[in-house]
Amino acid sequence: NAGVTQTPKFRVLKTGQSMTLLCAQDMNHEYMYWYRQDPGMGLRLIHYSVGEGTTAKGEVPDGYNVSRLKKQNFLLGLESAAPSQTSVYFCASSEYPNRVGTEAFFGQGTRLTVV
């Protein structure tokens, strides 16, 4: 049972390069999320999706784009990477968060360094 799988696990980019982070979940969850985690900042929500074909902005969406073409996949894109985007990125998925006690499941994270 894979749960939530993120690829790649590590990446180094040069400023201005682009890349796509892939998140895949096998739990048939409707909701998917992308967070970034920085020292002393906790988790900050970048974008999220409430179902196939939908996306919405979170707290820190600037510089990122997302797509949810298939229910099981949620892609996070950086069109022109900046050093400020150096971070650890986590994908998560859940059933409807409105439901009592619904928990989120997290991937292992992608450590991205922009030089």
Added chain:
Amino acid sequence: GDSVTQMEGPVTLSEEAFLTINCTYTATGYPSLFWYVQYPGEGLQLLLKATKADDKGSNKGFEATYRKETTSFHLEKGSVQVSDSAVYFCALSNFGNEKLTFGTGTRLTIIP
């Protein structure tokens, strides 16, 4: 809107010490409350949860009680181990909110 405030870290304890990590929340209605744990180099995983007032969530020796009167969900463990070293996040979910609300995390280090 909903918010979670948790104890600033880092917290360093000796093995077998008693642990408390404070968490308070602001939310309307009756949110569900969670503690997640992040071990070094890993993603977050659910540690325990509680879905209504006075519920106690427990797992791996950790406990937290949903206190609506004080809007709190403090995490406790009677005797910590080196393997408990991790970052702990308090979180809530609420009707009408499409996403979990997380606290900033508390880094716990247990020394032998």
